[in-house]
Amino acid sequence: MATLRLGDTAPDFTAVTSEGTLNFYDYLGDGWGILFSHPADFTPVCTTELGTAAKFKGEFDKRNVKMMALSVDGADSHKEWIKDINETQHTQVNFPIIADEDRKVSDLYDMIHPNANDTLTVRSVFIIGPDKKVKLILTYPASTGRNFYELLRVVDSLQLTANHKVATPANWEHGQKVVVSPAIPTEEAKGIFTKGVEEIKPYLRLTPDPTA
Numbered sequence: 001m002a003t004l005r006l007g008d009t010a011p012d013f014t015a016v017t018s019e020g021t022l023n024f025y026d027y028l029g030d031g032w033g034i035l036f037s038h039p040a041d042f043t044p045v046c047t048t049e050l051g052t053a054a055k056f057k058g059e060f061d062k063r064n065v066k067m068m069a070l071s072v073d074g075a076d077s078h079k080e081w082i083k084d085i086n087e088t089q090h091t092q093v094n095f096p097i098i099a100d101e102d103r104k105v106s107d108l109y110d111m112i113h114p115n116a117n118d119t120l121t122v123r124s125v126f127i128i129g130p131d132k133k134v135k136l137i138l139t140y141p142a143s144t145g146r147n148f149y150e151l152l153r154v155v156d157s158l159q160l161t162a163n164h165k166v167a168t169p170a171n172w173e174h175g176q177k178v179v180v181s182p183a184i185p186t187e188e189a190k191g192i193f194t195k196g197v198e199e200i201k202p203y204l205r206l207t208p209d210p211t212a
């Protein structure tokens, strides 16, 4: 399988998970999805990440995003590990973890990077839109836990820019000014963005977040 790139169709699969056998597309329905991989069960950084993801579920739900995690350990191992996550992270894991023992999903999504580790997945993140296209790919090494505030921030940007002719500047967060799409001339932009358009340079125009 060729490396997945932005705009590609996210491969569908059916997999054994900590919540039974699930089909990925059926699980996502018409909403957004985050698929993220972990190197292994019963490891410290992964334990904090899955606990954090569980605590963020309410925020992802508000944005119509479903989470699915993956590691190459088995479903029984996942179920035992979830008890530890719940205990140590003071939460309840509330999304499925794929038991990818045969590496089928890891291979589909190119989550094993042999020069980092021959057998374990790296920390991959795929954000998938309602059209089942890949909207974002992030890859972290095993030694670096992910920032779930950043994942929420990216979802906010993806959902905003899917519906409005804007882009989001560096460090943008929901409610802050956004950039008018370069394809729109300033005079036309003034008609579209009725909250105002500030022209700093002909190519750099700001407007208030149209959804705030």
Ligand code: BEZ
Residues within 6 Å of the ligand: 039, 040, 043, 044, 045, 046, 047, 142, 143
């Ligand atoms: C961890 O999740 O803590 C971890 C997993 C694999 C290698 C290093 C750290």
